[in-house]
Amino acid sequence: MSIARVTEALAVAWNTANDAVLAEGKRMLINDPARLDAVTAVGVDEHVWRHTKAGDKYVTVIIDLTGIRDGTGPACLLDMVQGRSKQAFKTWLAEREQSWRQAVEVVAMGGFTGFKSAASEELPEAVTVMDPFHVVRLAGAALDRCRRRVQQEIHGHRGRAGDPLCTARRSLHTRTGLLTGKQQARLQALFAAEEHVEVEVTWGVYQRVITAYRDPDRARGRQVMRQVIESISAGVPEALGEVITLGRTLKKRAAEVLAYSQRPGTSNGPTEAINGCLERLRGSALGFRNLTNYIAR
Incomplete structure (x- = not known):
């Protein structure tokens, strides 16, 4: 028997076996009411x-x-x-x-x-x-966009090794209670520069979102989250475009965001x-x- 015939026979056998497995799996699993x-x-x-x-x-x-x-x-x-x-x-x-x-x-x-x-x-x-995963991710994405924008405005290029905003990018996403001494010093130095104030404000919003979810008292955490949404939904300076966008999203989905605290698990x-x-x-x-x-x- 030629190699071509053997290959063809094996393909037919495989397809037959595969179809049988799929049919039985569908009967036992997918179609099981x-x-x-x-x-x-x-x-x-x-x-x-x-x-x-x-x-x-x-x-x-x-x-x-x-x-x-x-x-x-x-x-x-x-x-x-x-x-x-x-x-x-x-x-x-x-x-x-x-x-x-x-x-x-x-x-x-x-x-x-x-x-x-x-x-x-x-x-x-x-x-x-x-x-919470997606809400925190939205806030983290706003922080990243703000950091990259300020980086470009100040230095005229994307972050490079040695640029303060680039060096601190991981520290910015770390919850305050988990920051090491080195990370705390890095952020203090970063926020000491007036040109980084927009990043600092956006970072503050990000940390407040995390704090709301980490509060062991769900009712208190819900109230903190409500305050965060209200504070960034109106009256935010135009320079904080990323916070404005985040505020619009969270205000639109406020009922679903706040529902989590009353629906454990x-x-x-x-x-x-x-x-x-x-x-x-x-x-x-x-x-x-x-x-x-x-x-x-």
């Missing part, structure tokens, strides 16, 4: 399943957070659907039974407004929560953790081109 039982808390986020220019690279990942919220077990993957859009999540929710949708009490999500709109339309009784952290597991799967099998195969695995 019991896997959706007793779900009261849902997490949703996007995931990049392939880093190529061809085709849609995003999927929407839907997670059961009930076990985490109730302290009865880990989070688990409910489904992955192609695309990252309001319609992708909305369609998935609409396909669930009415009784299931009525049982969902909380939906945790990031900053993508499409997921918020889909949840509000299909799960009107559920509370939407913007988890509804962080989207477990969703990010499962995304990390999916990243490892993708990294160990770079040949994935078929989304059905990827979702099944």
